Amino acid sequence: MTNDVHTNRHQVKIFCTGGTLDKVYFDALSEYQIGDPVVCDILKEARARFPHEVRSILRKDSLEITAEDRQQIVEHVKAEDCTRILITHGTDTMVETAQCLQQVPGKTIVLTGAMQPARFRNTDAIFNIGYAIAAAQHLPHGVYLAMNGQLFTPESVQKNREAGQFEQIQDFK
Numbered sequence: 001m002t003n004d005v006h007t008n009r010h011q012v013k014i015f016c017t018g019g020t021l022d023k024v025y026f027d028a029l030s031e032y033q034i035g036d037p038v039v040c041d042i043l044k045e046a047r048a049r050f051p052h053e054v055r056s057i058l059r060k061d062s063l064e065i066t067a068e069d070r071q072q073i074v075e076h077v078k079a080e081d082c083t084r085i086l087i088t089h090g091t092d093t094m095v096e097t098a099q100c101l102q103q104v105p106g107k108t109i110v111l112t113g114a115m116q117p118a119r120f121r122n123t124d125a126i127f128n129i130g131y132a133i134a135a136a137q138h139l140p141h142g143v144y145l146a147m148n149g150q151l152f153t154p155e156s157v158q159k160n161r162e163a164g165q166f167e168q169i170q171d172f173k
Helices: 039-045 067-079 094-101 125-138
Strands: 012-018 023-025 032-034 052-060 084-088 108-112 142-147 150-152 157-160 165-168
Touching: 012 067, 012 125, 039 052, 039 125, 052 067, 067 084, 067 094, 084 125, 094 108, 094 142, 094 157, 108 125, 125 142, 142 165, 150 165
Parallel strands: 012 052, 012 084, 084 108, 108 142
Antiparallel strands: 023 032, 142 150, 157 165
């Protein structure tokens, strides 16, 4: 999907890789599937008016993302002319992918995801996507994670599974 409302420095390329954000459950007893990227629907419903393009490059739970998949993500970002990148990603291995992306110079790269699928009523997906888009449009070049209304760098964050959130590593200075 492309939205070419205006061409300016705030254009964002959105790469979707799957994860909880895009999970679809058919009933309580079934396995999930990674569905179509929900970011297009979220942006349409929000009447987003910034120039963006969405591209699905993987449809995997982040626990299934391999080193080869991470390299594929890095190559897509390197090859992209746009310097402002948002990557939707599963939360379990988002930090590892962010660390791999640190080798890409001259771009603002923001990763986000969700603890609950976007299709659920009580989800953090919509908030996290909006927050990550704003971050991608305004932060200086570098790699960031945008979760729970906070920004982190790949070396300063960990996922706290019990609390269902990302948090600053205590010893990071």
